[in-house]
Amino acid sequence: MSQADLAAALSVSRQTVISIESGRYLPSLPLAFGIARLFSIPVEEMFILEEVTE
């Protein structure tokens, strides 16, 4: 699946897909669930929360 296909399936822009892939943008919960649902895997497997230490 290309970035453009994924963007079209999620109703977002190709730039947003690229930003999520590169970790520059954290998707909203509805979008995160939409991505996980599209790939038929649980959302916590699709996204890993990295603990940020200050």
Add this chain to the structure above:
Amino acid sequence: MTRSKYSRLLTPAVALLAGTGIACAVGIRQSWSAAIASEAIALIWATALYFWGRSDTDTGAVLSQQEDERQQLVGLKATQLALAAVIFAIVVVCLIAAASKYEIWPYQVLLVIIGIAYFVGMRAYGFDGDESGNGAAHSRLGFPKDQVPD
């Protein structure tokens, strides 16, 4: 992301309308040749905005009202920066006007309008109440029924 096929015309239409208003004011108070020049600039600007809005970029998406959630955030940050620049410019021009003994009330009116709009926005979009979060029926995403936090 996609709203309607006419939504991409909104930004150019608003720019053209504002430009036409300015051109009319210039025509009435100054000269109609200056008004025609002003209208031509507005037309060129509106056309540029339309074609810019068709580009496959974040700016294009925001200009054509076709933005997704990330692009809305980008648009908001850009608007915030533009507003900060406008406020800074108003304050500088106001100081210059005051030092030159020109009237400063138009600048004060602008600053008051911006201030009022800010608090209206905070009131409209913010949430200051102590309403319980159990009203998940209003949202598309909520806690499972048996795991609603106290």
